[in-house]
Amino acid sequence: MNEQLLRAALDAAGRGWHVFPLRPGTKRPALHGETSCPRTGPCASGHLKWEQRATTDPDRIRAAWSLAPYNVGIACGPSGLLVVDLDMPKDKGSSDAPCGATTFQALCExxxxxxxxxxxxxxxxxxxxxxxxxxxxxRLHNTAGTLAPLVDTRAHGGYVVAAGSTVDGTPYKLEGPALLRPLPAWLMALLVPPHPVNRQPTPLPTAGTERRTRYAEAALTREAATVAQTGEGGRNTALFRAARALGRFVASGDLPRHVVEEALQGAGEAAGLSAAECRATLRSALNWSIAHNPPRGQAA
Structure with missing residues (x-):
């Protein structure tokens, strides 16, 4: 059993997923809690929770799984995963209660x-x-029933039990598609927390190209300043929201895309984000916003 679970942990880590041990036969973390933290090893500078201690290091994984037949937990946030959990009804005696797969299918429809x-x-x-x-x-976080009944999601702050683990004598196993795909844009839109820039925007001035341009430039200046002043922990989200807000000006023709990209790229780097991270965020957010905002003259 140890060898099988070790292989499951190494397989997940080989995919770039951060793993940590769960108590044998259960879904509960096997790592010590804050009250019993020895303040040594990884916790020498302070207690680290399971999400912080999850790893892809093969040596650390082999050392941990040599101690006991631990189940394998995957920390979704550090692994870059969003997992949709389609659960079963808690009341086993109710045969007509819809399961998570049924309510999720209805959501899709x-x-x-x-x-x-x-x-x-x-x-x-x-x-x-x-x-x-x-x-x-x-930076997506966990949800519970937000999308639909018995449909939860696991992201930052959440974990899932990996395939190859066994809970109550029943294994978690791969079934159906094995290919990992990106989160669909429509699901992403449902999971992004409400924010003022995601609400219906104030209509652009309708009279005069010069007036519209001044309005757009002022918005660009304001959004770039907000991003540049955002502290650690919210910088990427601020950049994403700014690009989503300004994409409508690109779609309308009031701001060239490269102008928006250059301004927000500089603001993001000034806030402490890497150049590559800024580029990826801007590309994704601007593409979405431009696709969802009709060019001038085509609005309904």
């Missing part, structure tokens, strides 16, 4: 979308986990 096909894991309870690569432009 309401949005005019097919059920996404991606890496799928059958859980010990009979539910399923749908794995997606999480967009770098937004």
């Amino acid at each position: 309401r949005n005019g979308q097919p059920v996404p096909r991606t890496r799928t894991i059958r859980t010990a309870s009979g539910g399923t986990h749908l794995y997606f690569t999480a967009p770098a432009a937004a």
